[in-house]
Amino acid sequence: MRYALIAAAMFAAALPTVATAHDENSIFYADKIEFKDNNAFPPGAKSAVLYGDAEKPGLFILQVKLPANYVVPAHTHPGIETVVMLKGSMGLGEGSTVEKTGQMLTAGSAFIVPKDHAHYVWTGDEGAIFQVTVNGPFDLIYVDPADDPRKK
Numbered sequence: 001m002r003y004a005l006i007a008a009a010m011f012a013a014a015l016p017t018v019a020t021a022h023d024e025n026s027i028f029y030a031d032k033i034e035f036k037d038n039n040a041f042p043p044g045a046k047s048a049v050l051y052g053d054a055e056k057p058g059l060f061i062l063q064v065k066l067p068a069n070y071v072v073p074a075h076t077h078p079g080i081e082t083v084v085m086l087k088g089s090m091g092l093g094e095g096s097t098v099e100k101t102g103q104m105l106t107a108g109s110a111f112i113v114p115k116d117h118a119h120y121v122w123t124g125d126e127g128a129i130f131q132v133t134v135n136g137p138f139d140l141i142y143v144d145p146a147d148d149p150r151k152k
Contacts, residue, residue, distance in 0.1 A: 002117065003149060004109065005032060009140045015147065017072045018065055024091055025049075030086075033048045033050075033063060034048055035047060036048065036061070036067045038064070038103050039149055040098065040140045040149070040150060041064075041066075041072060041140070041149065042070070042071070042072065042073070042147075042149050043149065044066070044067045044070055045065065045066050045067075045070070045072070046064070046065045047062055047063065047064045047065070048062070048063045049061070049062055050062065050063060050131075052136060053136065054136055054137060054139070055136065055137050056074070056136050056137060057081055057135070057136055057137065058135065058136055059116070059134075059135060059136070060132075060133070060134050060135070060136040060138050061131065061132070061133050062131070062132045062138075063086070063103065063129060063130070063131050063132075063151050064129070064130055064131075065127070065128070065129045065132075066088075066090065066121075066123045066124055066127055066128050066129075066131060067123065067127045068123055068124065068125050068127040069083070069097075069122075069124070069125065069134050070122065070123045070127065071098055071100075071120065071121075071122045071123075072120055072121045072122070073098060073120055073142055073143070073147035074095065074096045074097065074098060074118050074119065074120045074142070074143040074144070075114075075118070075119070075120065075142045075143060075147075075148070076115075076116050076117060076118055076119075076138065076141045076142050076143065077113065077115065077134065077138060077140065077143055078115065078116070078138070078139055078141070079115070079134055079136075079137075079138065080112060080114060080115055080117050080135070081111075081112070081113040081132060081134050081136065082111075082132070083108070083110060083111050083112075083130050083131070083132055083133075084097070084108075084110045084130060084131045084132050084133075084138075085105050085106060085107050085108065085109045085110065085129075086107060086128045086129045087128065087129040087133055088106075088107070088127045088128035088129060089104040089105060089106045089123065089124050089129040090104065090121050090122065090123050090124075090125060090130065091103075091104050091105070091122045091123075091127060091144045092111055092119060092120075092121055093119060093120050093122075094106060094117070094118065094119050095118055095119075095120075096118045096143040096144070098120045098122070099120050104124055113134055118143050120148075131151060132152065
């Protein structure tokens with residue numbers, strides 16, 4: 001449990017906070033969202049927090065940008081994860097071993113991953129941007145700890 005809390009804190013610290021509380025409407029224009037490096041992912045991924053705090057209970061919205069031909073190794077999350085594809089294409093696999101098979105998800109596609117369910121994603125030649133909506137606290141817990149870039 002202690003290691004999970006440390007990992008959650010490291011994940012949250014890696015996320016640039018754009019907004020943490022709203023008492024009025026907020027608009028996020030696609031061309032104005034600032035993606036920044038996120039060390040919870042292998043090098044190359046970028047993210048932008050649109051709402052919330054990954055360390056705290058409550059709504060948390062994150063956009064993630066992955067480069068072309070990229071893999072996020074098998075991982076889980078401490079809660080249900082909902083993902084909507086915004087741009088590009090991305091494959092989704094289940095289990096602890098990455099196998100790039102199956103149909104690619106494209107803009108407008110969505111998926112829901114149950115709590116503690118091992119899964120992985122990969123991109124094709126064009127990369128991808130997707131939006132994650134969860135109830136925090138949120139973390140990325142790699143099935144194989146050696147895959148976790150925060151521990152390197």
